[in-house]
Amino acid sequence: MPTLQEILDAGLLPDNGTGRPLFPGGVGVILHDGQLAELAVAGDAVRYADASGRILPEADRVAMSADTVFDIASLTKLFTATVLLRLVADGGLDLDRPIGETFPEWRGGDRSTVTLRHLLTHTSGLPAHARLWTVPAAERRTALLSMSLEARPGSIFTYSCLGYITAGWLAETATGTTLPELLARFVTGPLGLAETAYGPAPAERCAATEYEPYVERGMVRGSVHDENSWCLGGQVGNAGLFSTPADLGRFAEFLRADGALDGVRVLPADVAATMHTDQLPPDVDPGYRAGFGPRIGDRSFMGSLAEGGAIGHTGFTGTSIVVDRSRGVSVVLCANRVHPSRDWSLLGEVRCAVADRAAELAE
Numbered sequence: 001m002p003t004l005q006e007i008l009d010a011g012l013l014p015d016n017g018t019g020r021p022l023f024p025g026g027v028g029v030i031l032h033d034g035q036l037a038e039l040a041v042a043g044d045a046v047r048y049a050d051a052s053g054r055i056l057p058e059a060d061r062v063a064m065s066a067d068t069v070f071d072i073a074s075l076t077k078l079f080t081a082t083v084l085l086r087l088v089a090d091g092g093l094d095l096d097r098p099i100g101e102t103f104p105e106w107r108g109g110d111r112s113t114v115t116l117r118h119l120l121t122h123t124s125g126l127p128a129h130a131r132l133w134t135v136p137a138a139e140r141r142t143a144l145l146s147m148s149l150e151a152r153p154g155s156i157f158t159y160s161c162l163g164y165i166t167a168g169w170l171a172e173t174a175t176g177t178t179l180p181e182l183l184a185r186f187v188t189g190p191l192g193l194a195e196t197a198y199g200p201a202p203a204e205r206c207a208a209t210e211y212e213p214y215v216e217r218g219m220v221r222g223s224v225h226d227e228n229s230w231c232l233g234g235q236v237g238n239a240g241l242f243s244t245p246a247d248l249g250r251f252a253e254f255l256r257a258d259g260a261l262d263g264v265r266v267l268p269a270d271v272a273a274t275m276h277t278d279q280l281p282p283d284v285d286p287g288y289r290a291g292f293g294p295r296i297g298d299r300s301f302m303g304s305l306a307e308g309g310a311i312g313h314t315g316f317t318g319t320s321i322v323v324d325r326s327r328g329v330s331v332v333l334c335a336n337r338v339h340p341s342r343d344w345s346l347l348g349e350v351r352c353a354v355a356d357r358a359a360e361l362a363e
Contacts, residue, residue, distance in 0.1 A: 001356065001357060001360045002353070002357070003038065003040070003357070004028045004030060004038040004039070004040040004354060004357050005038075005040040005042070007028070007040070007350065007353045007354055007357060008026050008027075008028055008040045008041075008042035008043070008335075008350075009042050011023050011026065011042070011043075011335070011350050012024075012025070012042055012043045015345075018344070018345075020053065020344055020345070021043075021345075022335075022337065022345040022347065022350060023043065023318055023335040023336060023337040023339075023345060023347070023350075024043050024044045024045075024046075024047040024048065024064075024208075024336055024339050025041075025042055025043025025044045025045055025047070025063075025064035025068075025207065025335065025336060026040075026041075026042055026043060026064065026318070026333065026334060026335030026336070027039075027040070027041050027042075027064060027065075027066055027068060027245040027332075027333075027334045027335075028040045028245075028331075028332065028333050028334075028354055029245045029246070029248075029249045029330075029331070029332040029333075030329070030330075030331050030332075030354070030357065030358045030361060031249055031252070031253065031329065031330040031331075032327075032328055032329055032358075032361055032362050033328040034253055034328075037358075037361045037362075038357070038361060039066060041064055041065060041066050042064060043063075043064050044061050044062060044063055044064055045062045045063065045064045045065070045068045045206070045207040045208065045336065046060075046061055046062035046207070046208045046221065046339075047061050047208075047339065047340075048208075048211075048219070048339060048340035049219070049340075050211050050218075050219065050340060051210075051211040051213075051340050051341045052340075053340060053341075053344075062208075064207070066245065066246070067195075067205075067244055067245075067246065068205065068206070068207050068244065068245075068334070069195065069201050069202070069205045069206045069207070069242050069243070069244055070206070070207050070242065070243060070244070070245075070317065070318075070319055070334045070336070071199070071201075071206070071207070071209055071220075071224060071225050071239075071241075071242055071315075071317050071319075072239075072241050072242065072243050072248070072315050072317070072319045072334075073225065073226060073239050073315030073316040073317040073319060074161070074238065074239055074313060074314065074315045074316055075241070075243075075248070075313055075314075075315040075319050075320075075321060076164075076237070076238060076239045076240055076241040076315075077164050077237065077238060077239075077293060077313060078251070078255075078293045078294060078313050078321070079183060079187055079188075079196075079241060079251070080164055080167060080168050080171075080179070080237040080238075080293075081120055081167075081275065081292050081293030081294075082186070082187050082266065082267065082275075082293065083168075083171055083179070083182045083183055083186055083187060084116065084120065084167055084170075084171055084292075085267055085271050085272075085274065085275070085292060086186040086187075086266065086267060086271075087171055087174065087175065087182075088116075088271065089267060089268050089271045092174055092175060093116060093170070093171070093174055094116070095115060095116050095117040095120075096115050096116075096117055097115060097116070098112055098113060098114060098115055099114055099115060099116060099119070099166070099170055100112045100114070102170055102173050102174065103145050103166075103169075103170075103173075105142070105145040105146045106145065110125065110149055110152050110153055111149060113153050113154075114149075114153045115153075116167060116170060117279070118153050118154060118163070119163040119164065119166055119167040119170070120163075120164075120167060120279070120292045120293065121157075121279050121280055121290055121292065122157050122158055122159050122160050122163060122290070123153065123154050123155070123156065123157055123158075123280065123281065123284060124149070124153055124160065124163045124166075125149035125150055125151040125152060125153045125155070125156070125158070126147060126149060126150070126158065126160045126162045126163050126166070127147065127150050127158065127160065127162060128158050128159055128160050128161070128162075129160075129161060129162070129228075130143075130144065130147065130162060130228070131227075131228075132144060132227075132228045132231055132232065133215055133227050133228065133230070133231035137231070140231060140232060141169075141232070144162055144165060144166065145166065145169075147162065154281055154284075155284070156284060157280065157284050157285075157286040157290075159286075161226070161228060161238035161239065162228075162238075164236075164237040164238040165228065165229075165232065165236045165237050165238050166237070167237050168236050168237025168238075169236075169237070171237075178235070179198075179235055179236065179237065180197065180198045180235050183197075183198070183241075184197070186266065187266060190264045190266050191250055191251065191254055191261055191264065191266060192250065192262070193243070193247040193250060193251060194247070195242075195243060195244040195246070195247045196241060196242070196243040196244075196247045196248075196251070197241065197242060198234060198235040198240050198241055198242070199222060199223055199224050199234050199240060199241075199242050200222050200223050200234070201222045201242040202222060203221045203222030206221050206222045206242065207221075207334075207336040207339065208220065208221040208336060208339045208340075209221065209225040209317050209336060209338050209339055210225055210338040210339060210340060210341060210342055211340045211341065212225075212227070215227055215230070215231075217230075219339075219340065222242075224239060224240045225239070225316070225317055225338065226238065226239035226240070226316070239315075239316075244334075245332050245334050248319075248321060248332045248334070249330060249332050251321070252321050252322075252323050252330035252331070252332060253330050254266065255275060255276070255294065255311065255321075255323045255330075256323045256325050256328070256330055258272045258273060259271065259272025260272075274291055274292045275291040275292050275293050275294055275311070276291050276294065276296065276309075276311045276323075276325065277291055277296075278290065278291065278296060279291055279292055288300075288306075291311060293313070294311035294312055294313055294323075295311065295312060295313060296309055296310070296311050297309050297310065298312070299352075300348050300352075301314050301320055301322070301347075301348055301351040301352060301355070302322050302351075302352070302355050303351070303352035303353065303354075303355035303356040303359070304352075304355065304356050304359045305322055305324045305327070305329065305331070305355045305356075305358065305359055306355075308324050308326045308327060309324075309325075309326065310322050310323060310324040310325075310329075310355075311323050311325075312331075314347075314351070316338065316342070317336065317337065317338050318333075318334065318335035318336055318337030318338060318347055319332075319333065319334050319335070320332070320333045320347075320351050322351075322355050322358070324358070324359070324362070327358075327359065327362040328362060329358045329359070329361075329362045331354060331355055331358045333347075333350070333351055333354050335347060335350070
């Protein structure tokens with residue numbers, strides 16, 4: 001079995017089919033029983049000038065480092081879910097109360113039955129995606145809150161960034177506090193995640209993401225990559241957080257330890273358990289199961305760890321977390337795979353190889 005360093009180094013080699021590497025650079029972290037088992041750093045945080053793949057002069061490239069800051073994309077959803085579950089535990093929100101009691105746009109027909117439970121499990125019936133950046137800025141929030149459902153709530157699983165944006169707004173409306181403030185109060189502050197916050201982030205420390213001229217942006221670095229999050233201000237529930245591999249490793253350990261870390265409890269144990277136990281209706285089957293936030297046993301990125309009911313999530317930019325509580329393993333992969341273009345690569349095989357390496361180290 002190749003080492004973690006060998007796996008990342010292989011990702012830098014030109015693919016025979018495309019002539020391009022899978023990613024410009026990456027950082028991998030494997031923890032076993034809370035201790036660092038393996039760390040690997042490879043490639044560049046900034047390599048390309050534009051979407052054509054024109055490589056920057058060596059003097060302008062930035063090498064990847066263990067403390068590079070990454071746009072973690074949809075890993076943000078795990079943090080959002082944690083905030084919402086804390087509000088549930090504190091009595092400020094109810095998983096099964098219709099969100100129409102908070103948002104008038106959600107009253108009437110099937111929409112009146114949608115709950116926070118539906119939003120957190122991607123069973124609300126909302127579409128997967130919408131091009132909100134094409135809507136006038138003043139109308140974007142209303143456009144999302146008024147969006148038609150594609151299915152009866154609870155009947156199907158549709159992975160929806162729109163649902164997590166709505167969930168984040170629900171937290172803000174219920175508390176009168178911004179999502180960044182809630183995150184700092186309930187999650188990043190107590191867990192000591194000093195490098196995890198909504199952007200913009202210091203560009204000089206960040207891995208570059210994508211070249212986005214279609215939304216009048218160049219090479220994105222330090223600003224959120226996700227277009228919907230960006231057009232809504234970059235501080236919403238689906239994407240927008242920046243973090244380091246070390247911070248993500250601590251967050252993964254929080255997930256592994258049932259809601260507490262280093263003696264600090266963020267979630268009651270019974271509430272934390274809902275993140276790693278199946279919350280989907282029995283007749284809804286997307287090919288894996290899901291807790292509130294994490295997926296459970298998803299072989300597409302968990303490799304052999306999926307067999308033991310591992311939990312985790314991926315981020316579109318190239319990030320992922322996998323936690324196998326039975327083996328005592330936490331795995332973090334941060335790679336800027338969308339730099340310079342999202343069409344250049346997928347990371348499923350690399351993510352699985354890293355997970356398999358973690359399984360081997362835990363034997």
